[in-house]
Amino acid sequence: MTETYKVQRWTSRSIVSTALIAALQFALLAAPFVFSANVVDHLTTLFVYVVLAITWNALAGYGGLVSVGQQLFFGFGAYGAIRLSQAGVPVYAALALGGVGSAVLALIVSSFMLKLRAGEFAIGMWVLAALVQLLVSLDPIIQGATGTSLLALNSFAPAARRADTYWFGLVAMAGVALLLFLLLRSRLGAAMQAIRDNEEAARSVGVRVQLAKRIMFVLAALGAGMAGAVWLATSISFQPNTYFGVQWTAYMIFMTLVGGIGTFEGPILGAVLFFAVEAAFGAEGVWYLIGIGAAAVGFALLLPQGIWGWMERRYALRLLPVGYVLKLQGVDAGRQHGFARRSVPPPPAAMRISEQS
Template sequence: MAHTPQPTKDGTTPVSAAAAAVPLFTGALVTRAGRASKASAGLLGLAVLVLAALPYIAFAGTTSSMVTFFVLLIMASMWNLLAGFGGMVSVGQQAFVGVGAYTVLAFANLGMNPFVALPLAALTCAVFAIPTSWLAFRLRGDYFAVGTWVIAEVYRLIIIRFDSLGGPSGMSLPGLTGMDPVLRGALTYWAALTLAALTILGCYLLMRGRTGLALTAVRDDETAARANGVDVTWSKRLVYLVSAAGCGAAGGILIIDSLSVQPNAIFSVQWSAYMIFIVIIGGIGYLEGPLLGAIVFYALQQLLAGYGSWYMIILGAIGVAGAIWLPRGLWGTITNKTGILLFPVGYRLNQPWTLPPTLR
């Protein structure tokens, strides 16, 4: 029979050492995804399947505009990975957009199918990002942002010196001119959709691992992260290479969709401006942010297309207003109020306030 402690003279009941060692709260559970998050992820997967069937049920103009949407989603996801999780604010990611497009052009000139050259464009940009990172990582803060812009301009100036790639006037993409336009449009759409889905999945898997934790630590306090054993340089270089590869693949899609490339357009800083706008509006530091931001940006593009120069002015005003009144973006605001996450990469502590039986 268990011994029951008797009250002392002061009226209190002593607690044994074993009972004192029992935590005051039981049933604590650390999770990453709740039921709502898993259901949302399932719906998102279903949406991808539905989108894959769009070329069979929609006009070519619709699928062509959706290609632009997927390209912007890829670019914004890469910029969010770089700045939102790695803490590296770049305004020069158009460097890899341009290098990716010209890589597809170079391999197409050698007789390779441009669609087959897409993975090579991503790989080439990752390789180019290695020496680029050696230069860029010597800079910090605002200097890093300006430095990446200068590097992008250097890449553009180098490209226009190659007459075999069209020089300053650009060049048409060979290898697809004889293909049926409807088939080419459908293949371009599926390639863009596949790359967008792989980009989101890749970011999710990367951020759920040790690299994701290291990046978060570096973003919050680089000195503290280094003191706690995080390989800061390796973590930042890895995410920089991944971001470059994603932007390069997006650039490859752009040249396939337009069938031509012009250096001033493909290396334009407007691509970085679009990335930043989408991420700021959607929610920086959330994997869902670029997805929601790309939807908003795409809707604004369709709505404001007929306003001429006012289009950019209105976009800028919306971006400034979002940064002031919604500093966490649309998705950050939604998450704070509902707790819903489509791609949970952090940890959540579910701990009910329940006393153990010995202390009830």
């Protein structure tokens, strides 16, 4: 029987799942009117984790830029919000602009940080985060390690502040996720994956490597900065040691590895799982952190593609497609199903069409 091929991005399953996810996000707007204050606070925390996971995955899983210093942008987003609020900017506008400030900082430091590669880039980002933390601590407003508070939020009634912060976090999460989704489906997203796999080969076929890396770097910083601003709105207080702590990047790595690096859905699943584990075992202190670290190592060794990556390969499950699949037509159902589980091999050109290597 003659075999033909069909390149496909959207399927009936992915169309339905994308529509349901969009509907869920709109439904979540009503949460402050429906759920208790405790549930609303927990959902806001989950939004922060989702943003952190998907942006680190975009940077490392799709762009090949493994950073252990993303706490730089998380902390700077919160610091920028403090500074702008003290300058008289309305508080929620200050929070949003604080996240944008992290993107501006990333644009500046990308001019020299993106010249580093692999381990040099990872460690360099860590060092840069520590340096910025020290500089922020020297700001008289911050009062060193003591920190300060976003005092403008105290003028809001607790219920109103909780609801406004929740909506701010929801919009930030949905906006960053949509921006990433569209970018990864574009030519730039394909170029980033080509750079991840072989930077020299991508450059040789005309990919503007530095520009593509800079855009992804800035976008990841924007997400981390918005997450830091949302976290500040939930806690009000700001201490440099907390906001610039490397544990934030450790959380990002854990969520991405467990969910599935290089997939769009995986980090979202990883964020949900991390949130559930933290809610159940966070009070255990150091043992909780040891368990998180051990789980991350275990997944890296035993299930390197993560939970969603394994499900995607095993069952050809694609809910939010950012790449393409190649399907055989005119073959029996058993062979069709078996072929669909495998990733499409990348073409020799820079513009990859597979979702992950």
